[in-house]
Amino acid sequence: MNERACIVASSFLLLASCGSPPPEPAKTTTSASTPPASASPVVPPAPSEGPVAPDVPSGAAAQRDGVLASDAARIIGAFINGDPNLSPDGKKVVFRSNRDGLTQLYLGEVAKPDAPAVRLTKTAQRTLSPAFSADGKSVVFLSDRGADENYSIFRVGVDGSGLEELTPGETLHRDAPFLPDGAPDTLVYSARKKEESTARVYVQSLKGGAPPKLVYTDSIPGKLFAVDRNAKRALLRRYISHSEIVLVLVDLVTGQAKSIYPAPGKMVAIEAAAFSGDGKTIFVATDEGGEGGTLLAFDASTLAQRARYADATLKTAAINELAVPRKGDRLAIRLDAGNRSVVRILEAKTLKSVGEAKLPLGSGAGLVPSHDGKSFALHWSTPNQPQDVFLVDARTGAARPALKEARSTLAGLGELEATVQTIPSFDGTQIPLNVYKPKGLAAGSKKYPVLVSVHGGPAGSSPVRWSTQVRFYTAHGFIVVEPNIRGSTGFGRAYEQADDGPKRMDAVKDIEAVGQWVLSTPWADPARLVLSGGSYGGYMTLMGLTHHPTMWKAGIDLVGVYDWRTFMRSTSGEIRSVFQKEIGPESDSAFLASISPATRVDSISVPLFVYAGANDPRVARSESDQIVRSLRTRKVPVEYMVADNEGHSLDRKETVTSFLARSTRFLEEALKLERQ
Template sequence: MVKETYSFERYLNVRAAFGPHFSPDGKKLSFLTNITGVAEVWSVALDLQAATPLWPDQLTFRGERVSGAVYAPHADTLLVSGDIGGNERAQLFLLEADGSSLTPLTSNLDVMHIFGGWSPDGQHITYSSNERDARYFDIYEMEIATGERRLLLQHNGTNYAHSYSPDGSQIHLTRWLSNTRSQVLLVDRATGAERALTPEPDTEGRGTVYQAAAWSADGEGLYLLSNRERQFHSLAYLNLSTLELRYLSEDRWDVELLEVTKDGTRLAMAVNEDGYSTLALFDVSQGWEQRQALLTPTLPRGVIYDLTWSEDGSRLALTYATADDTMDVWVWDLVAGAIARATQSARGGIPRTSFVNPSLVHYPTFDGRQIPAFLYLPTEQQQKLPVIINVHGGPEGQARPIFDPVTQYFVSQGYAVLAPNVRGSTGYGYDYQSLDDVRLRMNSVADLQHAALWLRESGIADSKRIVVMGGSYGGFMVLSAITTYPDLWAAAVDIVGIANFVTFLENTGPWRRKLRESEYGSLEHDREFLEQISPIRSVDKITAPLFVVHGANDPRVPVGEAEQIVAALRQRQVPVEYLRFEDEGHGLIKRSNRLLAYPAIARFLEQQLHK
């Protein structure tokens, strides 16, 4: 019997739903989905007794990416965030819940606006913006009825507003000193006075992160996640009177999501265990010491991306993804003890049985460490295969076992795909995450070399058909791999990658540069080293044919990075193909562009691997 195969276009038409939020009365759920080709806001009535999800209503028709939508506390309106052309300069909008109007609340299209939260009475919002100076984010408040806004906190740093206190008198915020150092503060709404709740991180010492803070039921403290003085992010309680931080659990893995009900009585958290998520729920109405564990839903092994409680705390919505099925929104009813899919994203007409789950593997690298990776194999032949090593971005990122149409397509065509979590990846503790910092950068590239060697020696890979592919920082890893270990690769694919660390740091968004220097190094102190390890400096060593994709509006890795490497290879007559998208930023968001780029990549690899 001949196995049915499907075009790349079919795989790229698999949809996803995410970013849920309950209406104040709990009868509707807003969410984002890319049904139309780009993420827009949709809404669905909740009926957990229905055999299948009810058909949703589309609420926005921007034709541009929406990044978030949050209901007001007491009104049938939503606060919506979205940018244009992938430029990440998000604007804020007020959306009527029936979709009848979408009113801009901000109008400076050159400025980023990052939503914080609604005031308890629903009359105001708080947000962060770099309007004053592109390098810094200040805290603002806006009155929704009049559109009047005021500057609550001016500070030459990266300040992100979050939620209001239960009585509405204060707003808690996070101040980031680098990508691995943050601080929690309160700002008084009436006076603008700030109060630090955690110490200012030592810029030279060990990184410490505080995140996901949520108010306790009595308003006397914050639940939050932190890795202060420990390897993993764990659940902690911060007493607002004494500023004592007390850890509430001892975890072997990162707690990565934390959500507390509006009244502070129920707590949900998701733990990242070797890339897979586990969910824990507690009644904390009498405090953590008197907590009661609540029943949790049974779900297939996968990854949780969002958690949000209904207004009354009786339901929990979560975005859930597995490697062999679409990303969708599920709702867990605590009273009924039942979970149901609130959305049903289309699978492009491809049977779910066609999709493959990965195996969690570990391979040895140069210093004896075992590198975790997810290995996808076709169901038929599993030896001497063409293999794609797909490198995640970040570098503080992690390959997770979620549905990826690109991976699933290539596996269906007989490729193996290996998604490694090389040193520097998150999810495996602070020390592991720090193993590639600054002068250790090239050790992570050596982990890619050993991935290729392991694939070859295990018999999985045909040694003459190994490809390296990656996006963003993963794009740097691709370019570095083909310059440092040129003989290993049959071809390579660089998507929005860094070719030159010096020009990258000079030209990246000014709000990002100082946050990234603790990871990459600074131009002031490390310029010579950054020049030395930049792939553009070793371009003469490249022999692998290269495919490059970049968005013209990329604020993180400017498009000049792609154009440097493409020009250098064309000058040297090394095979290179280049797709530049004028309406994209850091990665390909719009389906129309993905339908151009990824089939072209597939044709390129077919040509290079089957000469």
């Protein structure tokens, strides 16, 4: 998150190419003190100050950007495919791809993986969460405007004709719709207003004419996990925080609802839930309040537990996705092990493990079953293989590409060598991290600039995978390090909660430990150490630059939080509600100031590149405006890029191209790098 699995998995504050409500952050309570800041809190600027003008490169800078943009086109041209969904007869696969500059829907023939995919939508806005209608004649999907996350539901014929908006009325953040095959003319989805922290459930006719029917409203943030085949019952995740979730069974006819898991007084995380094909079993992927993920099977009538699965080897991994076919005796789960993904195949009645998908070391998502239960589809990538759609045999675990499309632009691009290791932090906590180097790099032969890239979240992780940014920066002379600092998912409940509230500064100390480790390696140039990150990672970038100002020589901040006080006032109601527990209560202004970069912004003296999306509903552009305004006032080198047609995203080809070119040229100048 599975929202039909976005091309890039996202968390609340994770820059990504997708957008339905993502996994929410971990629970905490706050009020305890934190280490005192060395400066008095900066008063948040008044809204009347208005937006800060972005920079427009000219002259030599613009010329260099043009050269780097040509380099970027080579790697961006290695498009990614993902978010698959199989037709009812299993003959077609619909998926999203960014091959034409913005994620659109494409159709492939399962029996003809060598045949070129056919473009299904030709819109000016991104698309996501495609799903076939029950009769297989059309595809339903989500789309927003300018990445503002006000998703509407659309339908298009499998021949690309008849594009129709199904929800033209109220502006809402809608989640991926469910199309139950036992009620083929019915659409079921959850939604909310941007400013609300409530959850709504709608039932709508696909025939048109009748307005959507609001059948249930919950005062707590939530979204639908599943709908049964007859559109009579739904499973809704009500979340207080990432580690405190309640599963609710909603009667879609009467609007009545009841909590079914966990038992009162118990606190658990729930990542996925589903009905069996016959509706007699409810499957729940949870941590049971412990360290690792388990899958539970309950009798749908009595709610008695029938079976239980816990992975014997990946004991701290979370079960993030669950694929239950309408027919067949097997189901599949995807485990998030933090720095990689693993897909297990289970016997549906006993939950006994009967196999594993034979996929290379890497990461994936979008796990969905075929209707006959004979196979599962998902997208997968490795550091040297762009994300693509694969089919996994339910009996043997054998995986084959659903599409065989050449990435000709990668010809001649050297391979990356990715290693996974752990390093100790200040308190002995082991911090996992990924290191990406050009293959064949001779140890100690040269000192290289290093870019440390921090993931968003906080409840997220950096797995080993294909990354356009990693490939581009390494192609231009950098070694890239991705730390999974405390608070990251996939390494157990305790590790994920280790940065909660008053422990936020421990995660900042992890960043310092990562920097110190990098500086101790034989390949790192201490004069060219860069800290980078998007969203929550952008916040951690600003915290690293303010708390360890002599370690880092430059920074890249993408849509990062600058001041938790102003952030709380400008973000969506749903995120604000959950972050009261993850970050700290909005009422405790002193605490929020103490963990904000704004409090120590005068410590930043190194060059900083800042990116913002003009339509960002999560981290408002005003957060980026504030850091840029402060640095410009003090004459600290800063370059500000604002994308007018982006939100909490870096989606459009032209945006990605410009960002990669400008940020790399900026680092070349700031670090006095040799041009690659």
